[in-house]
């Protein structure tokens with residue numbers, strides 16, 4: 001049986017993961033509109049991963065007979081200055097998600113909720129991967145010039161990252 005506070009925090013995390021999905025769909029559409037079809041496809045696919053992160057939390061709450069309370073999802077930004085701006089923002093966003101997961105982990109440990117602490121370890125590893133993924137893209141984008149040629153190659157590179 002989970003505590004009221006843990007249930008509340010897990011529900012808040014569901015909303016954050018759903019916001020991530022929303023944000024990446026919005027970024028994906030911006031990329032397609034600018035002709036960056038590779039980045040558009042990558043972010044579109046990544047939005048599915050974010051929904052899966054939310055669903056995993058929902059399943060955990062269902063399995064523990066805890067109440068799932070879905071909230072409205074905040075409207076994501078739809079305007080970006082450039083392709084690198086998009087990915088700098090994805091990376092910054094992932095850092096906030098990591099922070100949120102770390103706070104959850106701390107909290108479950110402090111209240112000796114070991115099953116939830118253990119469950120959250122999956123998210124700890126996942127955030128490590130997400131940060132590396134997005135930081136890697138930002139690093140590559142910094143290497144190419146703003147020319148059509150450089151951006152085309154970068155877009156192709158990002159497309160190649162789709163799992």
Ligand code: OFO
Nearest residue numbers: 020050053097130
């Ligand atoms: Fe769910 O990892 Fe990104 O946000």
